[in-house]
Amino acid sequence: MKLENQDNGVTARLLPDELSEVHPTVDKSSGVDGGASISGAIFNISTGMVGAGIMSIPATFKVLGVIPSFIVILVIAHLVDVTVEFMLKYSHSGESNTYGELMAESFGKLGSVSLQVCVMITNIGALIIYLIIIGDVLSGNESEGTVHLGVLQEWFGIQWWTSRAFALLFVVLVVLLPLLLLRRIDSLRHVSAISVLLAAFFVAICSAMAIHAMWVGKSQSPRLVPDFAGSVSALDLFTTIPIFATAFGCHVNVHPIRAELGRPSDMSSAVRISLVLCVAIYFAVGFFGYLLFGDSIMADMLVNFDKTSDSVIGIVLNDTVRLSYAIHLMLVFPVMNYSLRANVDELFFPKRPMLAAGNVRFLSVTCILLALIYIAAIALPDIWIFFQFMGTTTVMCLMFIFPSSIVLRDVHCMSTRRDKALAVLVILLAVGTSLVAIYSNLSDLFGKK
Numbered sequence: 449m450k451l452e453n454q455d456n457g458v459t460a461r462l463l464p465d466e467l468s469e470v471h472p473t474v475d476k477s478s479g480v481d482g483g484a485s486i487s488g489a490i491f492n493i494s495t496g497m498v499g500a501g502i503m504s505i506p507a508t509f510k511v512l513g514v515i516p517s518f519i520v521i522l523v524i525a526h527l528v529d530v531t532v533e534f535m536l537k538y539s540h541s542g543e544s545n546t547y548g549e550l551m552a553e554s555f556g557k558l559g560s561v562s563l564q565v566c567v568m569i570t571n572i573g574a575l576i577i578y579l580i581i582i583g584d585v586l587s588g589n590e591s592e593g594t595v596h597l598g599v600l601q602e603w604f605g606i607q608w609w610t611s612r613a614f615a616l617l618f619v620v621l622v623v624l625l626p627l628l629l630l631r632r633i634d635s636l637r638h639v640s641a642i643s644v645l646l647a648a649f650f651v652a653i654c655s656a657m658a659i660h661a662m663w664v665g666k667s668q669s670p671r672l673v674p675d676f677a678g679s680v681s682a683l684d685l686f687t688t689i690p691i692f693a694t695a696f697g698c699h700v701n702v703h704p705i706r707a708e709l710g711r712p713s714d715m716s717s718a719v720r721i722s723l724v725l726c727v728a729i730y731f732a733v734g735f736f737g738y739l740l741f742g743d744s745i746m747a748d749m750l751v752n753f754d755k756t757s758d759s760v761i762g763i764v765l766n767d768t769v770r771l772s773y774a775i776h777l778m779l780v781f782p783v784m785n786y787s788l789r790a791n792v793d794e795l796f797f798p799k800r801p802m803l804a805a806g807n808v809r810f811l812s813v814t815c816i817l818l819a820l821i822y823i824a825a826i827a828l829p830d831i832w833i834f835f836q837f838m839g840t841t842t843v844m845c846l847m848f849i850f851p852s853s854i855v856l857r858d859v860h861c862m863s864t865r866r867d868k869a870l871a872v873l874v875i876l877l878a879v880g881t882s883l884v885a886i887y888s889n890l891s892d893l894f895g896k897k
Contacts, residue, residue, distance in 0.1 A: 485710070489706075489715065491644055492705050494726060496787075498726060505730050508520075509670065513670075516685075521731055525723045528719075529719065531699065534851040534867070538553075541860045575821045579822065580828070581777055582619060587601060587611055598610070599770060624778065628781075636783055643780055646772050646775055650769060651736070654740060668738070686888060696726065701787050705718070753766045840889070848877070852875045855870075
């Protein structure tokens with residue numbers, strides 16, 4: 449990714465027009481006093497990537513095999529690097545402070561509204577899934593007639609206060625709401641750091657369990673390539689691409705994080721470091737998770753940790769894995785919600801930034817969104833099918849199609865032939881993969897394979 453040649457102190461929708469009004473000592477050109485650090489940006493970007501998608505990575509290894517999975521992870525990471533570079537390049541040359549403004553600059557009102565609708569669908573769906581997973585960990589669920597107890601029910605029995613509705617309400621009010629009321633995304637840098645460390649802790653435990661299983665001869669033999677002679681078809685391979693793409697999604701957080709950096713030109717370096725970190729995490733959890741559970745791996749690996757041991761140490765270890773991941777999702781939630789709230793506000797109040805309207809609108813939008821997500825997580829026990837189609841449509845648009853379209857539109861007449869060739873290639877790969885994945889998912893859903 450190319451570094452920007454000069455700094456451009458932009459502001460996000462949820463920030464004051466002049467940072468100096470809030471932080472008088474900020475020197476945006478030097479980034480010495482008051483500007484967000486590059487380490488904070490790295491943690492916030494990485495946290496936005498490492499969400500619920502990490503649990504589906506091992507299942508893709510079962511479909512693709514180890515070697516193709518690693519290659520796909522590298523290819524997706526490179527395409528993310530390319531498309532983020534497109535966004536930064538045009539944000540620097542124009543006057544766009546948000547992703548929506550960047551789309552409006554190239555495609556007018558239709559472009560910005562399309563972007564904001566995709567962000568709303570993607571982030572609301574992801575946040576609902578986060579709460580569903582947290583509820584499953586704390587209060588359990590019932591799948592195909594099998595009851596899976598949550599951690600609270602295992603410890604304290606089935607009580608009214610261990611129910612999903614009450615447990616999630618407690619998490620929403622005591623843990624999530626205070627974090628959502630932070631106005632600057634850089635204020636979440638310590639939360640994001642803890643979240644990334646918890647993800648690394650989760651990977652470390654999985655790795656240790658897999659190595660121990662291999663040592664005692666209980667591990668599974670991972671396939672290096674797809675098993676076309678078995679139950680894997682060529683179409684199944686394409687359904688894994690959206691999962692990897694969703695796992696690397698960070699584009700909607702690029703502008704808010706860049707706006708708060710002391711040196712906005714550091715954003716490209718922060719994204720690249722985050723990509724390297726996430727590639728390591730995804731390959732480790734995918735390989736060791738597949739090694740540990742083999743072909744019995746579930747689409748959500750967390751389910752496999754329900755009952756993997758009858759020993760006290762094994763039960764404690766399993767509960768530790770589940771709780772660490774649930775806490776990780778609680779800390780990812782505010783970062784995902786930040787871009788959702790910004791785009792919702794920009795969609796409904798395009799001419800008046802949120803801070804200019806005062807605290808009432810900020811609190812209202814925050815609480816309404818959180819309430820709707822909580823109600824949906826209670827009412828909808830499973831929206832993984834929706835998540836699959838979301839990954840093949842809105843996520844692909846946000847990550848690949850929209851940034852590449854901006855380059856092809858080239859309103860500033862600055863795209864090189866290489867840029868346009870890459871943009872065309874990215875769009876063709878995204879559209880082609882999405883169409884095949886949608887067809888495969890529909891075939892599986894209606895039993896017409």
